Amino acid sequence: MRRFADLLERLAFTPARNGKLRLIVDYLREAPDPDRGWGIAAITRDLKLDAVKPALLRSLATERVDAELFALSYDFVGDLAETVALIWPPAPGLPTPMPASDPSLGEVIDTLHAASRREAPQVVERLLDRLGGSERYALLKLVTGGLRVGVSARLAKQALADFGGVDVTEIEELWHGLAPPYQPLFAWLDGDGEKPVSAAAAPFRPVMLAHALGERDLDRMAPGDFVAEWKWDGIRVQAVSEAGGRRLYSRTGDDISGAFPDLVAALDFDAAIDGELLVRRPNGSIATFSDLQQRLNRKTVSAAQLRRYPAHLRAYDLLQADGRDLRPEPFETRRAALEALSARLDPGRFDLSPLLPVESWEDLARLRAAPPDPVIEGVMLKRRDSPYVPGRPKGLWFKWKRDPHVIDAVLMYAQRGHGKRSGYYSDYTFGLWTSDGSLAPVGKAYFGFTDEELEQIDRWVRANTTERFGPVRAVRAEPDHGLVLEVAFEGLARSTRHRSGVAMRFPRISRLRWDKPPGEADTLETLEALLPEPPQGLGSSRSPA
Structure with missing residues (x-):
């Protein structure tokens, strides 16, 4: 547990991306199984410990210390887990200081998983009494799911790739078929086992991203080599329906299907579509991002929210169709296949992002300056011959956003x-x-x-x-x-x-x-x-x- 607590503390105080990557890779090299897998699951928010709520921690703390002192301390510190970790006193009758105790992260996770909601207060209290200050903080962050250490799930997957010497796209394509503590994955990354076979129906495929258009980029580009389309103000998603599974993913590979069951139910095809998730009004216009926010980051949505903020997908690209991988094909080929598929989709849930008539960069600049819809952030430029390449390849796709x-x-x-x-x-x-x-x-x-x-x-x-x-x-x-x-x-x-x-x-x-x-x-x-x-x-x- 001490090793994981040290990782969290160092991650929180290391601002640089590469520094955080090195810390996680070092942890993966030093921590044994299953601790390293549980650590990654905690960082990627894939560790579920539902028996402990913040109110329980407040109750436990105020049983040990004066309630007003706790309230003043919480006000000063500003973080519940840190406040409880710092203020937690020894239990009456226990020696002070307590003998050193360093249970493994796996032991702590097993104990918490085995605890019912009724048993959780006593289990957490006993663990807090066993642990030192830093380990208490790590424990409380685990049980509340509040690991705010500046590490995204994508960065954790990059650390796994760096640790194993593989491309991060291999990790991303496997991820949704894996479960914590990921021991088959680590066996492969350690060189002690075969690469896991993805068990996920409707798998995620790493997305292709665009570079911001630089001041002199247009001077080196020919308008005839590119197509242009609007950059819509929603969130980039991947809608996948394959092998009997239907899933909606964010651009970073998070499964957000639970927040958008109305759109997932409409995935009546065998394909993987790259597009923009939006909310569509009854008159056909696109609602603002604030409307879309009412549906984001939810485990479930009410019937009223489904009626009031209906989910809609504006399609950009087609990655797979009827078992055929289209990513190596030129954009124009994928676009033609996407147009054919779009004609068969429910127009209330799907439409096609239109291409813009651009004969010169001056034409594009005028369109960018005066878009026809306020839900437009700018324009996109895509090479006609570009394959769909994971990551941010140079010279293929560009985004030209409006000035803030x-x-x-x-x-x-x-x-x-x-x-x-x-x-x-x-x-x-x-x-x-x-x-x-x-x-x-x-x-x-x-x-x-x-x-x-x-x-x-x-x-x-x-x-x-x-x-x-x-x-x-x-x-x-x-x-x-x-x-x-x-x-x-x-x-x-x-x-x-x-x-x-x-x-x-x-x-x-x-x-x-x-x-x-x-x-x-x-x-x-x-x-x-x-x-x-x-x-x-x-x-x-x-x-x-």
């Missing part, structure tokens, strides 16, 4: 972060001035600034706090005293969930305006002027969000 919007907003609230930022106020809610002279919150951002700027903002928040709400602080936000943040964002939508009536897409802090008095920040009216016009047939009513 920028506003000046006033910091209103700050909340403690997680992981290496748990000691700082790093999540910021900002607002704009309304006609009555008050501030209306319009968004929240937690990235876009350097570590040095984070320390500056954190000091300012502590010195200018006016109220506390658990881990959140309200700060001074007056016309002549406050902090102005220059906020960049990709798009804007109407929202009934926000008091301001608007919701931003991908907000991030682009600059700290220490030089600007809050009274000169932008108004809500300025932001509302950027809203797209409501789709025809919807009148002026706001779309649900």
Whole structure:
């Protein structure tokens, strides 16, 4: 357990991607089976421990320490697992300090798996009493599923590939047919066994990605070599129906079928389609990303959500059809096969991303500057002869996004972060001035600034706090005293969930305006002027969000 706890701690405080990869690879070399497999399952969120909930941990902690002391500590630390790990006292009657105890990660997982919901409090309490501070923190992160150490499932798979000296696409194609603690996989990566045969029906295929279009790229490209299409503001997915299985995957290979059963039920074909997941309104128009968010990251969805936010797939590419792998074929060949397949699909759930008439780069620039739908982020360029290559190959696909919007907003609230930022106020809610002279919150951002700027903002928040709400602080936000943040964002939508009536897409802090008095920040009216016009047939009513 100590080795896994050390890995988590070092991952949380290692910002560089390559540094994190080295840490995970070293862990895979040093940890025995099944510990290394359970460690990977925890990092990839594939470890399920349903018997323990955050409320249980709070209850256990307040049985050992004063409730007010715990509340104040939680407010200061800002992370439940870290607070409990730090404040946990020895059990009455036990020696202090406790004798060293280092159960294996596999032993801890087996103990937790065997515990019923009724037995869970006693099991967790006994484990907390056996472990040191770092190991307690790792245990609590395991049971709450809150491993925020800056490692995606894709990065963990890359570490497995680096460890075994194989291509990451081999790991990705096998992944959904494997189960923790992945011992057949490790036997193959160690050189002690055969490569596992994928047991997954409807397998995931690693996606092909585009490069951002550089300033001089167009000078080296001929318009006739490329096709262009819109870049839609949804999420990239892969819809697969093969061998009796139907699955919907995110671009990183996560199975998101459970959140979109209406679309999965419509996968009535033998193929793998690459496309954009969207929400389609009854009049046929595409809803904003805020509508799609109502369906994302859910294990189940209600009948009301299915009716209100129907899932729709806009098809980009065809990877497999009727048992034939189309990925080595040129884009134009795959496109023709996709057009033939699309003609047979339910038009209420599927349509084809249209190709744009482009004879010159000037034509494309004009289209990019004035797209016909607000749910468009820019344009895509794809070489006509490009095969479907996993990863981000050079010179084949390009994305040319629209320039972001920028506003000046006033910091209103700050909340403690997680992981290496748990000691700082790093999540910021900002607002704009309304006609009555008050501030209306319009968004929240937690990235876009350097570590040095984070320390500056954190000091300012502590010195200018006016109220506390658990881990959140309200700060001074007056016309002549406050902090102005220059906020960049990709798009804007109407929202009934926000008091301001608007919701931003991908907000991030682009600059700290220490030089600007809050009274000169932008108004809500300025932001509302950027809203797209409501789709025809919807009148002026706001779309649900």
